[in-house]
Every structure is written in C-alpha cells, then in structure tokens.
Amino acid sequence: MDTATTHYLRLATAKELSLKFHEAVPVTIESLSAALCCTPRNVKFILRKLEEQGFIHWQPGRGRGHHSEMTLLRSVNEALEESFLELMGRGKMKEAIELIGSTEKNDALRERLLNSLNKQMGFHSHAESSSGQDVLRMVRSRRLAELDPAFVYTAFETYLLGQVCSTLITYDAKTGTFLPDLAHMWECNEDQRVWIFYLRKGVRFHHGRVMTSRDVQATLERLRTVDSPFIWLYRDIERTEVVGDYCIRFYLSRPNRFFLNLLSCVSMTILPYDVDVTQQLIGTGPFRINEINETVLIISAFDAYYGIRPHLDRVDIWFVPNLGPYERHYELPGTDRLKLATDDTGSNSVDYPATGCRYMLINFRKAGIHHQLEFRQAMRIVFDPVALVRELGSNRITPANSFLPWKSAEHPWRESSLEDARELLYSSGYQGEKIILAYTVAKDQKEAEWLKQRGASIGLCIELQPFVEFLNVRETSEADLIIAEEVLEDDWQFGMINFFINKRNYFHICLSPDLQSIFYRKMENFLQQNEEQRSVMLNEAEDLLRDNCWILYGCHMNKKALLNQSLFGLHTAEFGFMDISKLWIKNQ
Incomplete structure (x- = not known):
C-alpha cells in the first residue's frame, strides 16, 4: 500500500x-x-x-x-478499501492481495475486498490492446505446493504439470486405453520385458531445444537420483537404451502389465536433461511458465506447442492463503474462483463427481487410546457417512465405504447409533482424555465442528487443531486424528497404488512401520497382474483398512463448476479441473 x-x-x-x-x-x-x-x-x-x-x-x-x-x-476501513482499489487499478495484484491478508479480523471489509478482487478475476479479452490477449485470472486459497514431477502429490499441482508438461502416452479414462502423446507408437516383445517407444519429431521444449530420447532416459534416471517416492513403481526397469534421437528401449527384469500406466502418469513427465527442474520447470506442454513465486504463477500459451495451441493467451493464478469459501463465486475443486453473477443466470454448470472421498486418518505414530480397535470403531460411528451426508449435505453427495464411488454404492447403508459408539468408548478404556483432530480450515471446518459436537454428546472430548492451508507434517504429528481428502487420477488403479505405497502422503506418514510393511508385502506383485487381478488386490487392501479401522471413510464429493455462458470448450481435465488449454471466450 x-x-x-x-x-x-x-x-x-x-x-x-x-x-x-x-x-x-x-x-x-x-x-x-x-x-x-x-x-x-x-x-x-x-x-x-x-x-x-x-x-x-x-x-x-x-x-x-x-x-x-x-x-x-x-475511517480505517475506508482508507484500506480506497488503497486496495487504487492498487487494483494500477495492476498491483500482489500488493492488493497482501492487503486482504491484513484484514483477517474484519470479516465485513474482507468480504468487500474479496468481491472487488473477484471482479478482476475470470476471463478478460483485451482486444483493444496491441497484444489482443485473452487472459484468465484465478485465485487459490493456499500457497503453491511442489511442482516437481518426481515429488508432486497434491491434485492442483498435478493438474498444473499436465498443462505445462507432457508424457510419452496418455490414459483415456472413457475407453480405458492409452493414446499417443510424445511417443507416436510403441511395441513390446512377447513376454513384455522389452518395450520400444518411437518419439514424435520436432517437439520443442519451452526453452527452444528439440526433445530427444536422451531426455526420456534422463527423466527416468532422475527419479532414481532424487529418490522419488514414485521409484518403487519403476523398480522393474533394469536399464534403458537410446536408439537414435527418436527411439528408446526399456529392458525390464520381469513382465510388467502396468508398464503403460506408469509411463502415462505425472512422475514420468518428460523433462529436458540440460535444465535443473528445481531452478526452472521446463516442459513441452501447451503452456509455459513466465513467472512463479509464492504469490503468483503466470503461464502463457506456447506458440511452438506440438499439439493445438491454447485459445487462451495467458493464465494468472494468484495465491491467497486464509481465503475462505464464498459461495457467490465460482469454485473449481480446491477453491479456485472466477467471477460470477450472484445467481445462476447466464452460466454453464459442470458437475464432476470425483473419484475418491473425504476420510479420517488415524495417527499410529503417536501413542494413545486410538490404538485400541474399540476406540476406532467408536470413531467410525461418530464419523458416520450416512449422518455426514444427511446433516452437512452441500457437495457431500453420497456416503463412502471405499475410495471408489461404485464400490460404496454396493454397500447396504444404514445410519449407526451414537449409543453404540458410547458403549465402544467405554469398552476401549477411554477415560475422557483429549483427542486432537487436525484439519484444514478451507475444506474441513464444517466436518471438524460437526465431529466435535457429535463426540461431546457421548462424552468424547475432541480438541480441534486447524491449519490454514496444507496440513503441516511436523505439527500434525501431535494429532490423534486427521481429516483428509483423496481425489484419484483418471487412471484410478494408479491413483490407488500410489496412495498405498507413496512415502510422502499422509496415509503413509501416519502408519507405523509394521503397518507400512503389510501394504508393501500385499502389493509386491501388483505390477505383474492383469487389470482384474489388480482390482482384486486393491479391494483386499481396502478391506484391511475397513476391518481394522485404519482409516475411516466419510463421503464422496461433487466438484461443481459454474462458468459464464460466454465460455466455450468446457472439458474437465484430471481431478475435475477445467482443461484451460481448451477454454475459449466468445466475445459479445
């Protein structure tokens, strides 16, 4: 200011x-x-x-x-509001957003400033300027997380990588097949231990160099060098062989029926061998990164993209921690916002029932009563999926008994009695000790307060531990219970195996070493099985979770997107986000 x-x-x-x-x-x-x-x-x-x-x-x-x-x-409010509008008028978005952060204790002013901010968000066509650019502006209610393909786990960052980078092949969820991308063709020998991929010619990275098979080889080697949490999935690869600039051969130690899935996922995003991704993220995707810092990510259309150039010229994504939900504004999954009218007039609606669910983690790294099965069974009743959907509603659409909505639909649902939970608490030896429940404010506030109230009705003392944005690994180590949400990739089998074996997610962090080893042993031969056999293995893993109450399922979520009727090319990318590479604006 x-x-x-x-x-x-x-x-x-x-x-x-x-x-x-x-x-x-x-x-x-x-x-x-x-x-x-x-x-x-x-x-x-x-x-x-x-x-x-x-x-x-x-x-x-x-x-x-x-x-x-x-x-x-x-008045102080008038001075702040006038300063905010002046900053916005001068295009100083960073300073304006920082000013919003200084109004945490003044809800009315904060609401007005956020409304003004959202008027600057959304789609803007600058036809009157010499550049004639179409620009999308978005706001996120948290900081940008890690954008390194070797370590990324959060849904929004994975989605962003798909806009900036590319993989050898892509998974088509509608048909369950794989489509060419950076590789135009592939083949394997009879026992599926040798795979050959033929690369497109003339594909350029954002820094101008043509992509070759050496970049593919270096991308895989980097996963090993940096000890990526994905590396367990690639352990069958013994070596790679560069066969000219546009052909690469993979040699496996044993047959791998999941190999194409692994080459289509975010961890095998192809990166240039001559650029340090920790200093600069360079890809081959439809958008290139212009600016990235803790406040804003600016990406622009890559004119030399090997596919169809995006209609949008630029996308500005601003990060505003502490930004609470405001229902009058359009939200993409994870509280992305675009300007909307206060009613639904003149807007398109896109519903995306997400594969995945809201659930509760048990922190087995911390000693406490939650190690008793009867206590966890009591918590399963307190966190009853039927009651959760019935009482809180909104985008909580169906009760969950699995990460997979179609599996949950098979369950014979009925609401449990809190009196049964009271008896289980008594059997567990619970004596009124404080139970710490960690959650993120923007997503889980209602669930947390609801759980505290239901727990109190049966003598369970729940203390809430709120986090503004990401759950903090060090601080959540003091929590007994953690509310979380998992949204799976379109390739849901990859999403689930990654959930079970990825060392950097909260599920893995909350498990004791003994429990971790159970899942590793169970998934030992996962990659060698056919699709049906893999489904059986994943079902058995979920049975372990349910039978032992190692996690407690809550509800499946609907990701609803409302967009102005001037927007066309509405397609969902992974996790239900709009595919910004296909969006375009019809000028009125």
Missing part, C-alpha cells in the same frame, strides 16, 4: 493518540513523532501530505500552551 495510507493507518490505530473519526482531538508533535517513528520535522511533512490527500484536517496550535488538533476524515 502507498506511503500516505500507511502513515494514516499508523495514526488512526495508535492507541496512545486516541484519535476519533470526524472529531477534533488534541495532539502534540512529539506524540505524533512517536506514533510515526520519525523526527518532528518529518511529522510536519507527513501531516501536510495527509491533509492534501484528504485523510485528515490539521489545526496547528497557536502560541504557548495551545495544543494542535487533528480530525480523522476517513
């Missing part, structure tokens, strides 16, 4: 001055000097500027014993 506004807010909020709105208050130059942390000479200069800009009325004292008087002409 500008200097004049900063000085005015210091004066207006200085308790020792006790200044009042539209009321003259006696002050001294010395007291103003202390409040502004500057010399008396500078105070007079600042006062003159504030009076010129209409912030104050200043009446200097005349003669010995006569105090000067100051009158505030604007």
Whole structure:
C-alpha cells in the first residue's frame, strides 16, 4: 500500500493518540513523532501530505500552551478499501492481495475486498490492446505446493504439470486405453520385458531445444537420483537404451502389465536433461511458465506447442492463503474462483463427481487410546457417512465405504447409533482424555465442528487443531486424528497404488512401520497382474483398512463448476479441473 495510507493507518490505530473519526482531538508533535517513528520535522511533512490527500484536517496550535488538533476524515476501513482499489487499478495484484491478508479480523471489509478482487478475476479479452490477449485470472486459497514431477502429490499441482508438461502416452479414462502423446507408437516383445517407444519429431521444449530420447532416459534416471517416492513403481526397469534421437528401449527384469500406466502418469513427465527442474520447470506442454513465486504463477500459451495451441493467451493464478469459501463465486475443486453473477443466470454448470472421498486418518505414530480397535470403531460411528451426508449435505453427495464411488454404492447403508459408539468408548478404556483432530480450515471446518459436537454428546472430548492451508507434517504429528481428502487420477488403479505405497502422503506418514510393511508385502506383485487381478488386490487392501479401522471413510464429493455462458470448450481435465488449454471466450 502507498506511503500516505500507511502513515494514516499508523495514526488512526495508535492507541496512545486516541484519535476519533470526524472529531477534533488534541495532539502534540512529539506524540505524533512517536506514533510515526520519525523526527518532528518529518511529522510536519507527513501531516501536510495527509491533509492534501484528504485523510485528515490539521489545526496547528497557536502560541504557548495551545495544543494542535487533528480530525480523522476517513475511517480505517475506508482508507484500506480506497488503497486496495487504487492498487487494483494500477495492476498491483500482489500488493492488493497482501492487503486482504491484513484484514483477517474484519470479516465485513474482507468480504468487500474479496468481491472487488473477484471482479478482476475470470476471463478478460483485451482486444483493444496491441497484444489482443485473452487472459484468465484465478485465485487459490493456499500457497503453491511442489511442482516437481518426481515429488508432486497434491491434485492442483498435478493438474498444473499436465498443462505445462507432457508424457510419452496418455490414459483415456472413457475407453480405458492409452493414446499417443510424445511417443507416436510403441511395441513390446512377447513376454513384455522389452518395450520400444518411437518419439514424435520436432517437439520443442519451452526453452527452444528439440526433445530427444536422451531426455526420456534422463527423466527416468532422475527419479532414481532424487529418490522419488514414485521409484518403487519403476523398480522393474533394469536399464534403458537410446536408439537414435527418436527411439528408446526399456529392458525390464520381469513382465510388467502396468508398464503403460506408469509411463502415462505425472512422475514420468518428460523433462529436458540440460535444465535443473528445481531452478526452472521446463516442459513441452501447451503452456509455459513466465513467472512463479509464492504469490503468483503466470503461464502463457506456447506458440511452438506440438499439439493445438491454447485459445487462451495467458493464465494468472494468484495465491491467497486464509481465503475462505464464498459461495457467490465460482469454485473449481480446491477453491479456485472466477467471477460470477450472484445467481445462476447466464452460466454453464459442470458437475464432476470425483473419484475418491473425504476420510479420517488415524495417527499410529503417536501413542494413545486410538490404538485400541474399540476406540476406532467408536470413531467410525461418530464419523458416520450416512449422518455426514444427511446433516452437512452441500457437495457431500453420497456416503463412502471405499475410495471408489461404485464400490460404496454396493454397500447396504444404514445410519449407526451414537449409543453404540458410547458403549465402544467405554469398552476401549477411554477415560475422557483429549483427542486432537487436525484439519484444514478451507475444506474441513464444517466436518471438524460437526465431529466435535457429535463426540461431546457421548462424552468424547475432541480438541480441534486447524491449519490454514496444507496440513503441516511436523505439527500434525501431535494429532490423534486427521481429516483428509483423496481425489484419484483418471487412471484410478494408479491413483490407488500410489496412495498405498507413496512415502510422502499422509496415509503413509501416519502408519507405523509394521503397518507400512503389510501394504508393501500385499502389493509386491501388483505390477505383474492383469487389470482384474489388480482390482482384486486393491479391494483386499481396502478391506484391511475397513476391518481394522485404519482409516475411516466419510463421503464422496461433487466438484461443481459454474462458468459464464460466454465460455466455450468446457472439458474437465484430471481431478475435475477445467482443461484451460481448451477454454475459449466468445466475445459479445
């Protein structure tokens, strides 16, 4: 915010001055000097500027014993709002968003500023400018997480990587088949231990160099070098052989029926061998990164893209931690927002019932009563899926007994009695000790408060541990229970095996080493099985979770997107996000 506004807010909020709105208050130059942390000479200069800009009325004292008087002409809220609008008008989005962060304790002002911010979000066609660019602006209610394909786990970042980078092949969820991408053809020998991929020619990375088979080889080697949590999935690959610039051969130690799935997933996003991805993310996708920092990610259409160039020219994604949900604005999964009218008139609606669910983790790394099966069975009743959907509703569409909605639909549902939970609590030896429940504010606030209330009704003392954005691994180590949500990839079998064996997710972090080894042993030969056999193995793994209450399933979620009717090319990418590479604006 500008200097004049900063000085005015210091004066207006200085308790020792006790200044009042539209009321003259006696002050001294010395007291103003202390409040502004500057010399008396500078105070007079600042006062003159504030009076010129209409912030104050200043009446200097005349003669010995006569105090000067100051009158505030604007309220603190007015000053903040005017400063915010000025910053927005000058295109200073970062400073404007930081100003919103300073209004946490003023809900009414925060709401107004967010409304103003959202008017600047959405789709903008700058046909009147020399560039003639179509720009999409979005806001996220958290910080940007890791964008390294070797380590990425969160849904939004995985989605972003799909807009910036490409894989050898892609998985088509509608047909259950694999389609060419960076590789135009592939083949394997009879026992599926040798695979050959033939690469497209002329595909360029964003820094201009043509992609070759050496980049594919280096991408796989990097997974090993950085000890990626995905590397377990690629352990059957003994070596790779570069056969010219546009052909690469993979040699496996044993047959692998899941091999195509592994080459279509985010971990095998092809990166240039000559660029350090930790310093600069370079891909071959439809968008290239122009700017990335903790406040904003700006991506622009890559004109040399080997596929169809995006209709949008630029996408600005702003990150505003502490941004709560506001239902009048369009939200993509994970609280992305675009400007909408306050009703549904003139908008398109896209529903995306997500594969995955909201659930509760048990922290077996911490000692406590939650290690008793009867206690976890009691918690399963407190976190009853039928009651959760019935009482909280909204985008909680169906009760969950699995990560897979079609499996949950087979369950004979009936609501459990809290009295049964009370008896199980007693049997577990629970004696009223505090149970810490960790959750993220933007997504899980209602569930957390609902659980605390239901627990209290049967004598269960739940203490809430809120986190503004991502759950903090170190701090959640003190929690007994954690509310989480898993949204699986379109290739749901990959999503589930990654959930069970990925060392960086919260499920793995909360399991004891003994429980971890159970899942590793169970999935030992997963990659060698056919699709039906893999489904059986994943069902058995979920049976373990259910029977032992190692996690407690909650509900399946609907990701609803509302977009203005001027938008066309509405296609969902993975996890239910809009595929921004296909969106376009019909100018009115």
